[in-house]
Amino acid sequence: MRRLLRSFHSTDSYGLVLLMILATYVLATTLSQQWGATVLLIAQIGTVWLALRTSQARRGVRLAADGLFVLAAVAAVANLVARSDLTLEPYVFIAAGVLYVVAPFSIVRHIAYRRTVDQETMLGALAAYLFIGMAFAFVYRFLGAVQASTFFGSEGDGTLSQDLFFSFVTLTTTGYGNLVPAGNPGQSLAVLEALMGQLFLVTAVGKLVSAWRPRGWQDSPADTQNSSDRSG
Numbered sequence: 001m002r003r004l005l006r007s008f009h010s011t012d013s014y015g016l017v018l019l020m021i022l023a024t025y026v027l028a029t030t031l032s033q034q035w036g037a038t039v040l041l042i043a044q045i046g047t048v049w050l051a052l053r054t055s056q057a058r059r060g061v062r063l064a065a066d067g068l069f070v071l072a073a074v075a076a077v078a079n080l081v082a083r084s085d086l087t088l089e090p091y092v093f094i095a096a097g098v099l100y101v102v103a104p105f106s107i108v109r110h111i112a113y114r115r116t117v118d119q120e121t122m123l124g125a126l127a128a129y130l131f132i133g134m135a136f137a138f139v140y141r142f143l144g145a146v147q148a149s150t151f152f153g154s155e156g157d158g159t160l161s162q163d164l165f166f167s168f169v170t171l172t173t174t175g176y177g178n179l180v181p182a183g184n185p186g187q188s189l190a191v192l193e194a195l196m197g198q199l200f201l202v203t204a205v206g207k208l209v210s211a212w213r214p215r216g217w218q219d220s221p222a223d224t225q226n227s228s229d230r231s232g
Contacts, residue, residue: 153182
């Protein structure tokens with residue numbers, strides 16, 4: 001238990017990444033002013049940076065992320081100083097969506113090479129899953145702001161909180177049906193998100209089943225003999 005708690009304040013653990021993701025989720029559902037989008041994006045830049053550091057992202061990914069960080073920071077500052085009648089909030093959310101797409105790929109690559117299933121594997125998988133759900137929510141928010149028709153039809157464009165709710169309902173294929181995209185590209189993106197959610201779960205469960213061993217687990221003599229026969 002002490003080891004698990006330590007992981008939530010270590011910069012080399014996915015526990016802290018997970019806490020930062022949850023913090024950005026809370027910010028996304030509570031900040032409604034124009035400056036709130038800027039605060040949210042700054043928090044997301046820090047979250048993605050930490051995720052790439054923890055997952056030991058490759059140099060090419062880090063360089064690409066650095067460029068995205070600069071663009072996202074420019075969008076955040078521009079939204080902060082923009083006139084009240086000229087909102088740049090949609091572009092802040094598409095920048096946030098792109099950032100949150102980069103992080104899960106690096107995390108999945110990192111935990112896929114772990115030979116054992118431990119707390120870091122579990123925390124990393126959960127962090128990647130949350131990154132995906134929030135990335136789609138930010139894209140939905142962007143579409144609702146820029147397309148001619150309302151995103152949820154008779155329900156309007158919805159709020160960011162509703163976009164997050166719809167995204168995770170779709171990602172988990174729960175499907176309550178109270179919020180539904182009225183047309184494309186929202187409908188196609190919802191299908192893609194549902195497929196990604198299922199593929200992620202299948203892959204994660206497969207990893208857990210193949211690598212998990214109970215504490216004190218030892219191969220039986222017969223298994224050891226069979227392994228020796230195959231190697232010989």
